[in-house]
Amino acid sequence: IPQISYASTSIDLSDKGRFEYFSRVVPPDTYQAQAMVDIAKELSWNYVNTIAEAGTYGEKGIEAFKEAAVKSGVCWAKSKIIPRNAEDKDYEDIIHDLLDSTNSAKVGVMFANEDNSRRFIKALVRLNRTQELTLVASDSWGAKIHPVYGQEAAAVGTITILSKRKDIEEFDDYFLNLTLNNNRRNPWFPEFWEATFNCSVHGKGPLKKCTGNESLRSVVGYKQEGLVQFVIDSVFALAHAVHDMLSAHCPNGFERCPYLRRLTGEEFLSYIRNVSFEGIGGDDVMFNANGDGQGRYDIYQYQRTAEGKFAYTRVGEWTDSQPCKFGESRRRSSQCCWMCVPCKDDEYLKNEETCEPCDAQSKPNSNRTGCTRLPVIYIEPGSLWFLLPAAFCTFGMILTTFVLVIFIRYNRTPVIMASGRELCYLLLLGIFLSYTTAFVILIRPSPVLCAIRRLGLGVSLCFIYAALLTKTNRIYRIFNVGIKAMVKRPSYTSPRSQILICSCLVSVQGVGGLTWLGFEKPDTEYRFHQKDFLALECRASQVATLISLFYNMFLIVLCTVYAFKTRKIPQNFNEAKYIAFTMYSTCIVWSAFITIYFGANHDFRIEATSLCMCVGISATVSLFCLFAPKVYIVIFQPHKNVRQATSSSLPSTTGKTTRTYYGGSSGLTYPAQNGSALRQCEEAGSLRAGECTDNRVEVVNAFSDSLEDLSCDEGMEIPEPPPLPPLLPPPPPPEEQEESQDQFG
Structure with a gap:
């Protein structure tokens, strides 16, 4: 359960391993230990003694003082511990040891509560050595009357520190107007009333009965408790955290907010640690990473005034605000107090208090004083990211050209004629365009190339899969007609019909690509790459790219379905088997591509290269599976590429003849x-x-x-x-x- 304290300053409470959910609006004792070191340095006290009471407060406080002193060049002569339940002799022995003739240090840094501080002063008075030791006391002494009461002269010159605070006038107006009638909600208030006015609320016992007309304003010597400001600030810190949480998760009110039912202490703690507001005393209230408040102290010296009276005089103040490092801005909470807030990764320090973001093509320089232009990178023509895919696609283009030459040279031979030449030429066109588009993906982007990439990527693949779909659909319809339909040739199986069907399928992709270009103009953009470079890319989201390929994926699925259905046609007509293998391989390639593309962690080189290789491999699979058997017969088995004069068996749809x-x-x-x-x-x-x-x-x-x-x-x-x-x-x-x-x- 998250807690907010208004008075706990123990150093141990900053240990988040033990007190993970603890926060406080007051600073830890490490801050006042540093303040004491700075006071010693300011007064050129480089050699001091330390005095601590036994226990966490005293011993941890002096330990923190010594750690800070080592870093600041302040040394200590002797360190003494006031034991628990100490006797007067214990105090006197400590004083004798500190003021030994061999000890030249005449300053004592004290971490002790007000009772031990008072008894220590009394011992100095008894030994008549009040002028031989100057004390620097912690906030437990602060500006309290009890440590010096009755021994004011002996305490003159003592320096104390106290958390910076302010009397809250609004609280005085509220508190001094409280009565028994208007403050019934506080069960302890009647007890306080009886003690203050020496009366009995119920009229029992020897005390007179309280009339209820008593007024707190008539009380002599009333002074506001110094912790009132911190109590109010801690309550407001909790209220701000609740408000921020409800605003984020319960916009319609907390009465019907399901988030509150599953709220954890860790989540609520994050809202507490992120609050920042102006406190009741005028200073900003915020927490650091350990949940500690800001270190602000007033420095007092106990003095005799010109009128002969004794009083604590404020002689200075201390804040934990050190000069900020490079890349940190000051977040002021008062004129002399600030917190150092790091600028964001894309910001530079415009002045001491302002972080300014760099533009989209720049980054902060090394010392965060300005911005430097980021170098623009793309896939270099000499890099492996370019050479390997380019070599692969070049080889594919050469093979495609070779196959096209073979088909043209042997255009009237039986194998070429029986292969459905028109669709084969469309297939070769799509394969060649696929290799060409893969090159465009690798070249340095420009608006024109981005438009070609968008349109060419979808259309080139569509030529391949539209032609394959037309082929497989034609085979399926011919081999799956009924007896009555065999009297008549199946419709739309002529070459002209096949070209028309294929063209219609491709036109759908073309119209879709042109529409995309109309709605989103092709252009380049810069994207951060590893925070030190700008990657030059075509402006198109991953989702938009996949949507443009969705139609081709749809054609692939249909081709695969038809290829599967025609897998058992007779042996002499088994081009469907090659088509089936092509489609199975294509599905595997594109499945792998989607995984790599989305798992590239926005690395533009992996995205571009994987897309290029996917397109190239898909084209290569189609080229080898569909054309290699035909080219092999034409070149290496020309005796099979002739018209047969003998009769042979025709197949049946059941595999029998x-x-x-x-x-x-x-x-x-x-x-x-x-x-x-x-x-x-x-x-x-x-x-x-x-x-x-x-x-x-x-x-x-x-x-x-x-x-x-x-x-x-x-x-x-x-x-x-x-x-x-x-x-x-x-x-x-x-x-x-x-x-x-x-x-x-």
């Missing part, structure tokens, strides 16, 4: 279920043989027309069916068949 012999012709294969339907037709005898034959031809020809558009792992075209009986219509001339294959292949 049915060979039919009719009218002396053999070798024609068609789907098993369709063959079964034809056999049922023939066995039922409900149709003439010619009708069954016509039906069979229509089914097989339609299925063959659809399949001849697909590529196969050996680059072979679909064989032409053998001649059928004369009652079937003759097949088209060979030149028309070649033209058809070129159009739909």
Whole structure:
């Protein structure tokens, strides 16, 4: 439970390992120990004695004094401890030892309570040695009358210190107007009233009954207790902490605030330690990291006045405010007291009391007196961050160009014709643009390059995955049509339709990219990198970049789904397997990219390089998986890149084939279920043989027309069916068949 003290000054209470939740509006005794050292230095007392009472207050106080004295060059001759329950002889022995003829130190620094201080003065009087020792006493003596009462002359010249305080007039007005009738809430007030006016509230006993008309203003010798200011400040500190906490977490009032139910002492302590307000005495109230108040002391000397009276005279004051270090500003709480507050990381010291932030492209210099321009960095062309991705993308561009040359050179060969040339060229365009865009990501950003990067990144990838989606969708629709649909070629499978579908898919990404450019103008920006550099980057958030790639991710998912569905098509048409492997690999690459990109801790080099490599690897996967088998056949197995004159088996959607012999012709294969339907037709005898034959031809020809558009792992075209009986219509001339294959292949 957090606590705020108004009087506890023990040094031990600054130990947060033991007293974590303790705070106080008064300074610890370490401050007054330092004040005593500074007084000794100011008066050139470089050799002193120390006197402490046994216990935490005295011994810890003198220990703190000695630590500060060592740093300031003040030495001590003898150190004496007043024992607990000391007798008069104990005080006299201490004085004899301190004032020994061999001891030249005639100043005694005393940490003792007022009773021990009074008895020490009495011993000096008894020994008649009051003029031989000058005392510097702690705040326990302060400006109290009790230590000097009846022995005022002996105490003349004593220097004491006391926490800086002020009489609060408002408290006097409040307190002196209290009566038994208007202060019933305080259970101890009647007891105080009886002691003050020597009467009985209830009229019992020998004392007269209190009338209630007594007035505190009539009391002679009333003086406000010196701790009143600190009591009020501690209450206000708690109130400010509660107010700040409720303002932050309970804007609608604390009656229905769920935060209060789970509030911990640690959380509430943070609000106490962060309060700062003007106290009742006019000084700022705040806490340091240990929860201690500011060190402010008045310095008194007990003197005889010109009128012959004795009184404590204020001769100075001490504050704990030392000259601030470089990069620290003064936070004043009074004319002579301040706290040193470090400037923020991006601020310099404009003057002693003001920290000023540097602009977005500067940082404070080494001594925080001004700002220096931050060096601008980007991915240098000679660095490994640039060379490795650039070499990878250059190699990819060369391979892409090589594949394109092969396709153009062997454009009319069966393997190239059967691969769906139009979509392949779009794929190669997307792959080449992907490598090019990866280069743009690495080059020093400019508004134009940032626009190209935004638009090119999405469009280049979209060319690849839109073409793949069109391919896989086409394969899926051809191999998954029903029996009745086999009579007719599936719609939108011609080359022209495929290009149109692919173009529409790409246009969606293009329109989205242009819209993004319209809403957020492409430009560069500077971002802090390791606090010492400015990274030059394109102005686009990570989220916006991922949103621009979302459409491509959607296409990737669809491609993967279709590739999975067509994974079991017949062996001669297994380009879908290569597409499936491409999509699985792409999903893995992009999953790894997202992890690296968001885990880069805003390192622009990792972000740019990972994005570049991800785009390049995705393009490379597509290039090798989809084009390497075809290029290999064209270059190293040219005997397979010719039109086959013999017939071969056609696959079925179930992976089985049915060979039919009719009218002396053999070798024609068609789907098993369709063959079964034809056999049922023939066995039922409900149709003439010619009708069954016509039906069979229509089914097989339609299925063959659809399949001849697909590529196969050996680059072979679909064989032409053998001649059928004369009652079937003759097949088209060979030149028309070649033209058809070129159009739909």
